[in-house]
Amino acid sequence: MSSIEYIIKRDGSKESFASEKIINAIEKATESLGKDGQGIAEKVSSYVLCEIEKTFANKIPHVEKIQDIIEEVLMQMHYGDIAKAYIIYRHEREKERQQNFFTTYRENLLKSIKKRDGQIVVFDEKKIFNAIKSAADATTPIDTQLNTKLTNQVIWHLNELFPPWEIPEVEDIQDVVEKVLMKNDLEKIARAYILYRNNRACKRK
Numbered sequence: 240m241s242s243i244e245y246i247i248k249r250d251g252s253k254e255s256f257a258s259e260k261i262i263n264a265i266e267k268a269t270e271s272l273g274k275d276g277q278g279i280a281e282k283v284s285s286y287v288l289c290e291i292e293k294t295f296a297n298k299i300p301h302v303e304k305i306q307d308i309i310e311e312v313l314m315q316m317h318y319g320d321i322a323k324a325y326i327i328y329r330h331e332r333e334k335e336r337q338q339n340f341f342t343t344y345r346e347n348l349l350k351s352i353k354k355r356d357g358q359i360v361v362f363d364e365k366k367i368f369n370a371i372k373s374a375a376d377a378t379t380p381i382d383t384q385l386n387t388k389l390t391n392q393v394i395w396h397l398n399e400l401f402p403p404w405e406i407p408e409v410e411d412i413q414d415v416v417e418k419v420l421m422k423n424d425l426e427k428i429a430r431a432y433i434l435y436r437n438n439r440a441c442k443r444k
Contacts, residue, residue: 242292247301249336251402261287261309268325279321287312303399336399349397353408355443367393367416374432379425392419 243256262284270276290308291300306329313322349362368390375381381389396415401407413436420429 243288243295243300245299246305247299249302249399251405253299258284258288261305264306264325264328265309265313265321268328269321271324271328272320274321279318283309283312283316283318283321286316336395349394349401349407351406352412353406355409359406364390364394367412370413370416370432370435371420371428374420374435375425375428377431377435378427381425381428389419389423389425392423 245253246256248254262280265283265287266276266280269279287305287309290312291305294300294308295304310322310325313319313325351359352362353359368386371386371389372381375386393412393415396419397407397412400411400415413432417429417432420426420432
């Protein structure tokens with residue numbers, strides 16, 4: 240029996256930990272490649288559970304962290320093809336959640352952020368749009384449609400990471416911007432954005 244009793248969902252709420260969900264997810268990824276899903280899933284899941292218990296002793300893991308561990312264990316056990324299938328599965332689920340968020344829950348956006356001096360200010364998504372535009376203009380200019388898509392992805396990730404009662408800091412938002420740029424294979428723009436952050440940090444010192 241696992242020592243992990245609960246997990247933290249994407250909306251910040253707690254849910255009872257169900258190890259069978261890990262088995263099912265690995266099984267689906269494995270069977271998508273025409274392999275014996277049940278046998279491999281049971282073998283891999285036992286290692287995943289050990290890693291979760293070791294990593295989160297006396298802590299409650301976030302669902303995203305559990306999924307990261309599944310990917311890592313699959314790679315460590317030389318199931319690279321299954322790891323890739325699992326990554327694709329995660330990506331497709333993420334796209335579905337993004338679509339649902341922007342068609343059904345668009346009103347549930349972040350309301351506030353915490354500045355570096357601790358001051359709480361109103362969240363302004365235009366600043367994200369403008370920051371991405373500045374980084375892109377310095378390297379590879381992008382059109383408004385793509386910039387809007389990237390900005391929406393940043394907002395979605397922030398809503399995934401921070402439940403309504405938590406207020407993200409400026410650094411948290413900037414980290415997500417970098418992540419979104421890299422996930423969209425916009426490495427030049429990501430590097431320009433990182434350089435911009437570093438320059439701003441130096442000026443504040």
